[in-house]
Amino acid sequence: MRRSLTPYGLLRTVLIVVAVIATLLPVLVTLVTSFKIPRSIIAGTWFSTPTLQNYAALFTGSGNFLRLTGNSLIASLGSTLIIIVVASLAAYSLTRFRWPRAWTVTVIALLLFVQMLPPIVFVGPFYLISRNLGIYDTPLALIMAYMVLNLPLAVFILRNFFADVPRELEDAAAVDGATRLGTFTRIVLPITTPGIAATGILTFIFAWNDFLFALSLTTTPRGMTIPVGVANFAQNYQILYGNLTASAIYAAVPAIVLVVFAQRYITKGLALGAVKG
Amino acid sequence: MNQNHRTQAGPRFRRWGIALLLTAAVCGVASAQSQPPITILINTSPWLPSFKSLVSQYEKETGNKVNLNVVPFSAMIQKSLNAVSSKTSEYDILNLNEQWYSQFYSGGLVTPIKDIDPSYTLPKQVIEYAYADRWDPKVGASTKNGEVYGFPINGNIQLLFYRKDLFAKHNLQPPKTWADVEKDAKILNDPPNVYGFVTRTSPPNYNFQAWLHSYGGTIISLDQSTGTWSVNIDNAAAHQALDEWLKLTWSYSPPNYANMGQSDEISLMASGHLAMFIVASAAESNFTNPNTSSVVGKIGAAVTPGPTADARAPTSGIWVMGIPHNLPKAKQLAAAKFLEWAMTKPAELAYAKAGGVPVRQDVYEELAKDPKYGWWMQAVADSTPYIKAQVRIKETPQILSVIDRVLGQAVIKKMTADQALKQAATEIHQIMVKGGYKMAPLSSQ
């Protein structure tokens, strides 16, 4: 309590409060809009009798959102798990072992280059590959695409966190006779949990929100994901605001659940204790 | 004994025989109509539900299976291109928009019907929208002599929608000329409750063409006798059209006139804040649905105005259905059979009654008398003689983006109208020269 009365503490509180309000306001406006009839939305009235029709439209008729959610979950979770494993190993290898300088520079450059390419570069080739492999219009095609989309990002962020792991821990483990893999899983990973949690959240979210690849690699609700369903409401003749806002809120919910769950891991405490004493 | 023999073998033989005959008959009938299942690529739109009912009717009548792949509008061109670039197209019918179908016609990406079903001719009653369904590879344009490459499925043309209750209140008739539009807009303009008139500025090219063509102007034109193209966007007619369009844009619109998209202007009308505007006929469903419209029953439709009552020019913005080139013959035939069926009068009538925008003149004339549809179908029926085409060459999207850009600059007054058209003419001329067309020299105004 005493802390918050210092000028620094006051500044901190004001900043957080303003940020929270600014963040929540558009979300609340969207939430309220999602319960309005389209007629009231475009008429700009403040209040109108709330309706569930916008949400109902997601699941009935051609909404198919349950199916889309399933696909989104499979594609996002699947690609995130693969990426976490592959990127952690790669980041660990790059930061903790001796590599020729030229090699690390090349690998970093390659990762960056892939990240820099506009995604449309991959649309055509991935379309052909997925059709040839028979995974077109299924979440598997999307897992393939998301691995490419998010792997460089994951490696970059994780490199950063792995580099911060204190040397002494690993040396201690080596003295105790642990294998390299054992050191990795039992010593290093627990310390880098905040970084892995953050990376996992981000790769999940980028996969969850991806539109371009979902659009190109799927064509029926068998493979389509939530963003495609959302885009179906932004039509040429009318943007169906009611359905669009309802689907945007709906699309955010699983991601929120994940973040609430995972943000617990982005906390101090795991880093302490390991080095002391 | 003999009788016994007969009761066993005879009737059994007869039963088998009858069964065989029946089977053969059924197979015979079925094989005449039965086709492999086909897949159609289509986008979410106001006419999707009616298209779905058209499809289920086809399935009921013929027993053939049709699958619909429904995707967002923004995905249509990408998915169509992907499909025709692969070894075998995943779709058997593509829905192509007027603004990009030329790419498919000229690239040979869809097969003309003559190569699939040589005996077929398009019924006379099908409106061809200035030959949007045809393509002449020699000339590189949609002309009367071209082969049929695509079937019109969505007969969108521009109409003038107006608040007939407000017009009645002020004793006004729906305007026939641009001068009438100005007069009526001025009377009805009552911001911020009701705005007199809006134009579509985001993007503007389609809306602007209603004015351009009404003054007799065109963006480009082809002299078929010499095979020479000319760029006309800098002519007197175009200048008059742009001046009028800009005047209407600036005078009676809300302050966000510079970013008025199609959805925005439809929302303005549906929420009761707009007196009249020009938009494609497919917008009508937004005004009759109490879920989206605050002005149900108050909207009327008329033919788009012109400088004089005879010089109107509703511009087409249709969709055609094409059959990809990279399909086995059996699939192409199945797709063709569906399209041919869809062009018949009963099919089109049912399509229109389910909410679609039909393409047969006789259907429009029949439904124009119908109280439920007549309010807008009469206007469409009346518009048919005036229909003008958009630019239809392979470079159309490039040309239209030039128009969009210069018009946008003119709307925000970063360029004068004269500068805008001059710039457009220069750039479009360059585009076409680069495309290898025989060009008449740009006349300097």
Add this chain to the structure above:
Amino acid sequence: MSETTPVTRKAKRPATTGPRGVRWLLDAGFKYWALAPALAILALLTLYPAVQLIRMSFSSVGYAGGHIAWSPVGLANFTQILGDATAMVAFRNTLVFVAITVACETLLGLALALAVSESRRLSGFYRTVLMLPVLIPPIGIGAMWLMMYDFNYGFIDKVLSALHLTPQPWLATTRLAFPSILVVDIWHWTSFLFLIILAGLESLPQDINEAAQIDGASHFQRLWHVTLPLLRPTITVAAMLRTIFAFKIFDEIYLLTNGGPGDSTQVITPYIQQVFFIQGRMGYAAALAVVTALLITIFVIVYQRVDAALSGQG
């Protein structure tokens, strides 16, 4: 980036030595097979498209007779960019957009991460709320802000009218449209920076900080001399990644202004999409994409240099 020295293996070898079995192989070659999957995935899936892109940028690619036809044109696609008014404006707008948004988002993200990491109560609530924006699909963000900004039924203008102030056409004048889009992007992506920097903050070893506190350093001194230098790599990585993404912004612009009014909000990625798919000029679009990648590379190199310079100081 922090330089690392290899782990020295002078200690007793693990029990897996002796019979040179698979386990030994896995252990000795750990550094190779740990990196291999990542490289394999990337090589398999990205090499071909990347090469295709570069080839396309030097060719004229289009459809003819049902096939994709290539014809080499040398540097023509690239020189065409200079004469393309829309492309030049798009590049200029994109660079300004990226510079402003990344700077604002990094500062805000940093400030919020520092503030939230020190809060005890409601910490979980703050973190969840401040991460919200990046969880919503971009097309949802576009729709959301369309409903905030719309002149006729948008929230902001309704509030202004209710307060008897003049409602503004936020997305419809050249003066207001670009800043309005900046606000949307900052609202959207600050949470990205916030998330990464917060994770970085939470992984910092606390002993140095505590030692400084014991030594009597003020809050601000600790921040400037201890926390920030340790955070620098994280901030750099996050800002660099955000920069790369910022070049690719598409959905929000498409829904909100579609590049208008005029071309005040025209940015490069929607233009590349339009040229590639709608105009069908694949070679030219590829050239635009290559130039965009080169611009991003310049930014990345600048980040690396600045980071190296700062690490030399610290």
